[in-house]
Amino acid sequence: MNKAFTREPDPDGREHCPRCGSVGTAVSKTTLDWHVHEQSRSGLGDSASFCDFARCDVVYFDQFDRTVTVNELQSSVYPKDPAAPICACFGFSLEDVEADVEQGTPVRIRELLEKSKSSDARCLTLAADGRCCVREVQRLYMKGTADRGY
Numbered sequence: 001m002n003k004a005f006t007r008e009p010d011p012d013g014r015e016h017c018p019r020c021g022s023v024g025t026a027v028s029k030t031t032l033d034w035h036v037h038e039q040s041r042s043g044l045g046d047s048a049s050f051c052d053f054a055r056c057d058v059v060y061f062d063q064f065d066r067t068v069t070v071n072e073l074q075s076s077v078y079p080k081d082p083a084a085p086i087c088a089c090f091g092f093s094l095e096d097v098e099a100d101v102e103q104g105t106p107v108r109i110r111e112l113l114e115k116s117k118s119s120d121a122r123c124l125t126l127a128a129d130g131r132c133c134v135r136e137v138q139r140l141y142m143k144g145t146a147d148r149g150y
């Protein structure tokens, strides 16, 4: 049976998006309260998972297959909207990553790394998956430089 249509969680307890089958990232009440529009918030409990597959409309889902889609959010989030900031705390975007790739030195990313350690970082609340964006930013930079053959 197609993995996308089974509702067996992974052995480590992770849930799959009921729409696209991607493995979700568990998010907390804090994250959901911030991102989900008031009218839709009651449709989910206090624990849900984030689907990080860019082309999937489902943003949050729970183990009962209840979902919150992109148009039920307070504002658009990366990667559902590639123009939304990757780092919601400091407004770091895909353009910033590309500018660093262009330059061949991760100047902006290093600055972001510094800021991410400060108390101004509010990833748990502001990030759609409740996690720090640094890993994703570094992944994008490395992918960008590899694509250019650096």
Ligand SMILES: [Zn+2]
Pocket: 017, 018, 019, 020, 021, 022, 051, 052, 053, 056, 057, 058
């Ligand atoms: Zn999905």
